[in-house]
Amino acid sequence: MDTRWHVAKDDADWLRQALDHIRAAEARALAGRGAFHIVLAGGGTPRKVYEQLAREPHDWARWHVWFGDERCLPASVPERNSRMAFEALLSRVPIPAEQIHVIPAELGARAAAERYGQALAGIGAFDLVLLGLGEDGHTASLFPGHDWGEALDAPPALAVLDAPKPPPERVSLSARRLNCACVVLFLVAGAGKREAVAAWQGGVFIPAAAIRPACGVDVLLDPASVPV
Numbered sequence: 001m002d003t004r005w006h007v008a009k010d011d012a013d014w015l016r017q018a019l020d021h022i023r024a025a026e027a028r029a030l031a032g033r034g035a036f037h038i039v040l041a042g043g044g045t046p047r048k049v050y051e052q053l054a055r056e057p058h059d060w061a062r063w064h065v066w067f068g069d070e071r072c073l074p075a076s077v078p079e080r081n082s083r084m085a086f087e088a089l090l091s092r093v094p095i096p097a098e099q100i101h102v103i104p105a106e107l108g109a110r111a112a113a114e115r116y117g118q119a120l121a122g123i124g125a126f127d128l129v130l131l132g133l134g135e136d137g138h139t140a141s142l143f144p145g146h147d148w149g150e151a152l153d154a155p156p157a158l159a160v161l162d163a164p165k166p167p168p169e170r171v172s173l174s175a176r177r178l179n180c181a182c183v184v185l186f187l188v189a190g191a192g193k194r195e196a197v198a199a200w201q202g203g204v205f206i207p208a209a210a211i212r213p214a215c216g217v218d219v220l221l222d223p224a225s226v227p228v
């Protein structure tokens, strides 16, 4: 499995490279299956990517949006990953509402994970999975020392009850389900990510390293996140 590292020369280049990957994955998917199934990352890093996407013409009617993870908080709370995605992108573009699949995390982690797993039945490989990288090496809500759901029989979505980063209750796609993808792109920015990047590049089995689809992964680093 290839891990392809891309180092942007500045913020503008990071954004340009992120968008180039997304446009390419979209074009491939629309030419192939006629639909684009994208998994969105949460956290703060992807916000500017989503905002820029919303300014561009895309074939929105053929987008199907999924989430890599969600924090178990009321739907209106700013810390919800879906709330950020709506503010930056989803409320600004005409993706049909029934094609936006929010994790119903307000139901609690167990019920929401169960329900999201059912929603994913029959979807097949994602065309593009966007992921972030936490300072501790977590990705989606797969945290160090937890079960990342890599086993062949792991459920598509995991209930996380004791995340070290608030809130403790979360839902995450499992590594097995995230690995079922045509393209996986990690969006990494900020000096706070340097240690995690160094660990990953040094062969430490951090959660991000458990995402190893057959297509390999692309990791986009801004200059600040590159280990010195």
Ligand SMILES: O=C1O[C@H](COP(=O)(O)O)[C@@H](O)[C@H](O)[C@H]1O
Residues within 6 Å of the ligand: 041, 042, 043, 044, 045, 046, 068, 069, 070, 071, 081, 131, 132, 133, 134, 135, 138, 139, 140, 141, 165
């Ligand atoms: O808690 C989370 O953290 C990671 C990283 O977020 P960032 O703010 O450092 O970009 C994110 O990828 C994940 O979706 C989120 O739930």
